[in-house]
Amino acid sequence: MRIHLIAVGTRMPAWVQAGFDEYAGRLPPEYALVLHEIPAEKRGKNADTRRIQEREAQKLLDAVPKGARVIALDVKGRGWGTEQLSEQMQQWALDGRDVALLVGGPEGLPDACRAAADQLWSLSPLTFPHPLVRVILAEQLYRAWSILANHPYHRA
Numbered sequence: 001m002r003i004h005l006i007a008v009g010t011r012m013p014a015w016v017q018a019g020f021d022e023y024a025g026r027l028p029p030e031y032a033l034v035l036h037e038i039p040a041e042k043r044g045k046n047a048d049t050r051r052i053q054e055r056e057a058q059k060l061l062d063a064v065p066k067g068a069r070v071i072a073l074d075v076k077g078r079g080w081g082t083e084q085l086s087e088q089m090q091q092w093a094l095d096g097r098d099v100a101l102l103v104g105g106p107e108g109l110p111d112a113c114r115a116a117a118d119q120l121w122s123l124s125p126l127t128f129p130h131p132l133v134r135v136i137l138a139e140q141l142y143r144a145w146s147i148l149a150n151h152p153y154h155r156a
Helices: 014-026 050-062 083-096 111-116 128-150
Strands: 002-008 032-038 069-079 099-103 119-120
Touching: 002 050, 002 128, 014 032, 014 128, 032 050, 032 128, 050 111, 069 111, 083 128, 099 128
Parallel strands: 002 032, 002 099, 069 099, 069 119
Antiparallel strands: none
């Protein structure tokens, strides 16, 4: 199974890429985490954010690998503890499909992405900067895998 993190935004600060790479690199090939960056649409003073979100939604959905389970990251989604995420990862692996995690742009995830999702997942009721979400996701996926592998990383 490959886990595809499909996120709006490019040109992240070096610390974001380093943090993502650190945890993605720790995952074994059977849980490979691959980042797909979707360029954000230009936003100006009088930008039509609805139309911008529609275009970004199409790009996000076009990047989903054929047949993949789609999981939209959204504050209204279901929150999982680390052990629950580990159970989810095990179910995803047993399903045999790739997984696509969708992360929206500054206005959040477009409605079309939520509608296309098999699951809605909320990392937290808090609002995180979109670059930080990449690092949090990579670390939490690694932590959840460590539980599955009986690796000592997760000590809670």
